[in-house]
């Protein structure tokens with residue numbers, strides 16, 4: 342699985358994840374892995390860093406978050422993109438234990454070897470989008486349709 346992709350420096354931001362081979366649309370690229378922690382635990386652990394704009398946290402469901410900072414894998418380096426070639430899907434476990442749900446990254450179109458992988462982080466903040474937050478969550482994906490921000494419009 343990991344042979345499909347590798348981590349390299351990215352023009353978008355810091356590190357990125359790139360296809361090492363052609364990846365067909367629909368293929369699962371990897372899981373987003375890390376410790377499974379509660380929302381409260383994440384708030385306690387990362388209260389000081391949540392507003393840096395760059396955390397390795399993925400909301401799994403109403404109860405849990407995947408913490409890519411701890412026992413995370415390459416998926417945490419995938420950048421946000423406004424015209425992404427991948428999407429993150431939650432694979433719900435059939436049982437009652439929501440900790441067993443998984444975050445899967447799938448290709449949503451054919452990806453050529455060498456292309457950077459991106460997905461839409463889908464970040465929705467409860468708080469007003471201040472200038473500071475807009476700066477923190479600025480998008481530099483380079484797409485012609487780039488909205489300039491990772492923040493999704495308020496519903």
Ligand SMILES: [Zn+2]
Nearest residue numbers: 423480482487
């Ligand atoms: Zn963008």
